[in-house]
Amino acid sequence: MDSKLLELLVCPVSKSALVYMRDQQELWCAQSQLAYPIKDDIPMMVQEEARTLSEAEVASLRD
Numbered sequence: 339m340d341s342k343l344l345e346l347l348v349c350p351v352s353k354s355a356l357v358y359m360r361d362q363q364e365l366w367c368a369q370s371q372l373a374y375p376i377k378d379d380i381p382m383m384v385q386e387e388a389r390t391l392s393e394a395e396v397a398s399l400r401d
């Protein structure tokens with residue numbers, strides 16, 4: 339994930355910053371508790387494409 343692109347992207351739901359999770363190939367948002375998939379190097383920034391983060395995943399973002 340290009341760091342300059344990551345700086346520009348925000349969660350479409352909460353408008354908060356995103357965290358790139360390399361192993362999962364997702365962008366996580368602590369505020370909305372959603373994970374947006376990255377498919378073929380393209381972030382799928384649509385709420386319907388996102389999955390809900392587990393409580394443990396959200397907690398890991400806040401540590």
